[in-house]
């Protein structure tokens with residue numbers, strides 16, 4: 317505890333802790349926000365990690381930092397954050413620059429989907445054998461009665477099409493207007509009158525709690541700033557016995573996907589998803605792992621108890 321308190325007992329390190337109220341940040345992003353040199357910021361981060369308040373993980377050439385998941389130091393970090401006077405001017409400036417960093421990041425992804433909306437159905441099939449994934453998704457939900465279905469980051473609405481005759485009502489949410497325009501045409505063409513799409517954000521879905529039986533997050537999480545917050549928001553919507561299904565890449569090393577396809581995360585470890593499920597009252601099912609030519613895919617299913 318003394319180590320942890322000593323580590324945050326310094327202005328810049330307390331400012332850094334304040335920035336981790338939500339999400340994960342890279343060193344480069346912290347350098348931009350704090351306007352200090354990379355070696356200085358790295359040193360502060362090292363001290364906060366050594367004290368157990370933050371955790372660090374490397375993924376390809378990027379190093380991410382976030383609040384320690386649990387344990388006394390992680391709890392202490394969260395407790396300290398609740399006392400931070402966010403109205404102080406220096407912290408307000410940091411928060412403003414954090415918003416700029418996030419909006420620039422989001423802007424890059426939005427631009428990517430804007431440019432690729434028309435081609436998305438071709439691009440998505442480059443990664444994995446889709447029919448197989450779709451068949452498994454139907455199999456792992458075959459025992460469910462699905463009245464209300466939500467597809468988070470629906471893109472061109474493909475997942476709604478796959479589930480349409482298994483569900484009462486389907487809703488697809490996406491940030492990109494261009495993607496939604498393609499989805500509307502697809503749903504119309506397929507005559508799917510029980511499905512609709514609308515613009516929304518996976519971090520704030522603006523839907524009632526406990527209103528969904530199944531929430532799918534298919535190939536969306538690797539674009540997320542804060543994947544744990546996206547899972548939390550999806551779990552909030554589930555009725556008891558409802559399921560969240562995340563389909564995404566297993567950890568990989570294809571760094572160019574960041575530059576060329578706006579990916580933020582290079583896949584997810586099973587333990588990472590299981591931790592987020594557990595933190596949000598979801599019981600993990602055994603993971604389904606599918607080998608691809610270049611990229612492996614995982615299907616993580618969690619049931620709300």
Ligand SMILES: C[S@@+](CC[C@H](N)C(=O)[O-])C[C@H]1O[C@@H](n2cnc3c(N)ncnc32)[C@H](O)[C@@H]1O
Pocket residue numbers: 425429440468469470471472473474475489490491492495516517518519533534535536539
């Ligand atoms: C790779 S596409 C996947 C689309 C679809 N689920 C599929 O598998 O074909 C990712 C989608 O997530 C959407 N997206 C990214 N960030 C989002 C956010 N914060 N809220 C809602 N949708 C988001 C993008 O606009 C894009 O349509």
